[in-house]
Amino acid sequence: MRFDQYFEPATVEECCGILKEYGSDAKILAGGTDIVPRLKNKIWRPKAVVGISKLPDIDTIAVSKDGLVLGAAASLRKISLDQSLEKNYKVIMEAAGHVSSMQIRNIATIGGNACNASPSADAIQGLIAMEAKAVIAGPDGNREVAIEDFFTGPGTTVLKEGEFLLKFIVPAPKAGTGAAYKKFAIRGDTDISIVGSACRLILKKDGTVEDARISLAAVAPKPIRAAEAEKLLIGKKLTEELIDEAAEAAAKHCSPISDQRATAEYRKQMVRVWTRHAVKEAAERAEQAE
Ligand SMILES: Cc1cc2nc3c(=O)[nH]c(=O)nc-3n(C[C@H](O)[C@H](O)[C@H](O)COP(=O)(O)OP(=O)(O)OC[C@H]3O[C@@H](n4cnc5c(N)ncnc54)[C@H](O)[C@@H]3O)c2cc1C
Known part of the structure; x- marks a missing residue:
């Protein structure tokens, strides 16, 4: 695995600054289940790798009367087991729980599942079903995109240079x-x-x-x-x-x-x-x- 710099920004602004500075030479590292094999096999050779685990609330799972907030780095295992989701967001637990093995789900994140943009990604299917919005952080602030519009093709998304996926917001479901x-x-x-x-x-x-x-x-x-x-x-x-x-x-x-x-x-x-x-x-x- 070769890259020049490893960053662990502590704020969203710092993270966007690094991403902007390095442009297409920067890659975000979340759980690493998709990116690490590519770095190891030299399929990707970024100059900078940016770990997001130190960002505030990046792994949050928070249910309120308005809906659900899932931080981009919430692990698939936590999501699949979180009992606060059972009543209204069972399909999100279910889709996260169908990703590979317990070992993979322990470290893989919901944001990584979206940003990897595989057509066969399982976890994001629960988010599409429940009308989730992706909240994207960038140098000019946050913007929101309906999750089904986040993908542009195999392995590609609407994320622009300097941007990263911050969280998902899911509206509270209607009765019935x-x-x-x-x-x-x-x-x-x-x-x-x-x-x-x-x-x-x-x-x-x-x-x-x-x-x-x-x-x-x-x-x-x-x-x-x-x-x-x-x-x-x-x-x-x-x-x-x-x-x-x-x-x-x-x-x-x-x-x-x-x-x-x-x-x-x-x-x-x-x-x-x-x-x-x-x-x-x-x-x-x-x-x-x-
Ligand atoms: C053995 C194995 C089995 C698997 N089986 C399945 C399966 O059954 N179903 C399935 O859906 N997936 C499967 N996967 C793929 C993978 O585990 C998932 O896509 C996982 O959710 C990726 O999350 P991660 O945190 O590991 O992402 P990472 O590897 O850290 O990142 C993935 C990509 O997204 C980018 N990225 C990550 N987070 C962000 C962010 N917040 N903002 C911007 N960019 C970001 C990274 O730069 C990288 O390009 C499997 C992988 C392995 C190795």
């Missing part, structure tokens, strides 16, 4: 909300997803779908919403046939590639199967919600 994330991989969670599907439903008291969000992992160059499937559900009461139709629409409108894990055709079939499971579980949770 239920959400679930389903990961499909051959060797379980230790394996990278062939397909991931997250669904969040808001059900009215009479069972009509007030709002639906479905997002998919590993079937496009970046995480995507299944807009056609969502539209089919909104304003209707859920039936087996309607859920099938929505799952079919999600499969039809995604654009997976064939790789060593699965063919594009198989991935589409799995989108249909796992979106169905995600919608059904989201509906069950919504029915039980207050």
Whole structure:
């Protein structure tokens, strides 16, 4: 591993200053599960590595009546086990808990999962389902971006030079909300997803779908919403046939590639199967919600 400087800024301003000074020659280090192998294998040769663990509140997990704040360096294991999330943010726990093994989750962070921008990233799927916003710190202050707009392609994000991801804010869910994330991989969670599907439903008291969000992992160059499937559900009461139709629409409108894990055709079939499971579980949770 070769780099000239290692920094551990104590303030957001200091961090942005270092990032601005070094520009594309600087890399942030959070848990290191993605970046360290690249440094070791000399795929990346930054001049400066910037550790963010000393920044104030960077690993916070804070629930209030307005919603949830997750610091960018909150570890996936802490998120997956934090009982304060169980009632309203279970899908965020669930998605974080599906990332690899306990050893990886112990050090990997939610911000790293987003900034690595892998199309198959699991943890951010819970955030997309729950309408999270990414708060980005930069030399001119903070800005907010809807999490699904944070990604620009495989491995790329909207972050500009001098900026880093500070935290996520997730609005408190409306009454009648239920959400679930389903990961499909051959060797379980230790394996990278062939397909991931997250669904969040808001059900009215009479069972009509007030709002639906479905997002998919590993079937496009970046995480995507299944807009056609969502539209089919909104304003209707859920039936087996309607859920099938929505799952079919999600499969039809995604654009997976064939790789060593699965063919594009198989991935589409799995989108249909796992979106169905995600919608059904989201509906069950919504029915039980207050
Ligand atoms: C064996 C193994 C198995 C894995 N399995 C899975 C899996 O099943 N599912 C899955 O989703 N992922 C998986 N991953 C990938 C990885 O663990 C996750 O993406 C993890 O969440 C990354 O977090 P980190 O804190 O380790 O990031 P780091 O490695 O520290 O950083 C990742 C990238 O994001 C940048 N970065 C980090 N934090 C910030 C920030 N706050 N602001 C700006 N840039 C930042 C870094 O510069 C780097 O480019 C696996 C990795 C390994 C090694």
